Amino acid sequence: MAGKNNLGVKVQEIRTIQKLTVDELADRSGLQAGQIQKIEKEGIIPSLSPLIKIARALGVRLGTFLDDVDNIGPVVARGGEHHAGVRFTSEENGSREHLNFFSLAADKAGRNMEPFIVEIEPSEQSDYKLSTHEGEEFIYVIEGQIEINYGKDLYQLAAGDSIYLDSFVMHNVHAANNQKARVLVVLYTPF
Known part of the structure; x- marks a missing residue:
């Protein structure tokens, strides 16, 4: 951005x-x-x-x-050249986990999916706030380990693992074992 x-x-x-x-x-x-x-x-x-x-x-x-420029044709995202994205913090004062989103398709016009590389910084707190929104998510762990609170269940994923989930179920994605993680997230939200 x-x-x-x-x-x-x-x-x-x-x-x-x-x-x-x-x-x-x-x-x-x-x-x-x-x-x-x-x-x-x-x-x-x-x-x-x-x-x-x-x-x-x-x-x-x-x-x-998240868009900067709209391309009608395909958009190529080269390694190391991802658009700096959005930084999310799970608490207003920023004291909990941080999620750094890097868009892989910020220049693609009219897209229906939002692909991101997400860097998940660990948190010392364990009372994660769950959220919900419309759509679906696909998450693939590139490095590190993550935990996903999904409804009443907890899923643990390591590098190479993936999950496809409905975003309307209360959920939270966070780093596991107090270590940083990187994931590929593809988010679909109906318009």
Whole structure:
């Protein structure tokens, strides 16, 4: 992404173009107005779930917030040249785990899937906040180990393992064994 708070700027621009107040967007998305203001002003996003809810409330696809340039044809992402993406923290003050998303298709116009490389930094806390959103996710572990709270179940995956899950079930993905992990995530959210 171009700037540090490019995502927050895009949310605010689209909201303004649609002549919505922060309170109206909060009502439509089911989020609190303060959370939307924090996203717009500081680019602080606790997880993908609020961003997906904002996209739905504004009637745009998730990629709208992540795109820099729109290519109609195929988009090639070379190793080491991934678009710097979005950083999510699971708590507003940033004291828990951090997820660094690197888009693999930020330049692809009209895409229905969002492929990312995600670096998951470990957390010292174990009371992970579960979230839910529309769509489906495919997660492939590139390195390290992850744990996924999914409903009432816990799945442990190591490098080479993968999982395909429904995103509408409460879930959380985090690093296992207090070690950093890297995963490939393909997210599908219906528009």
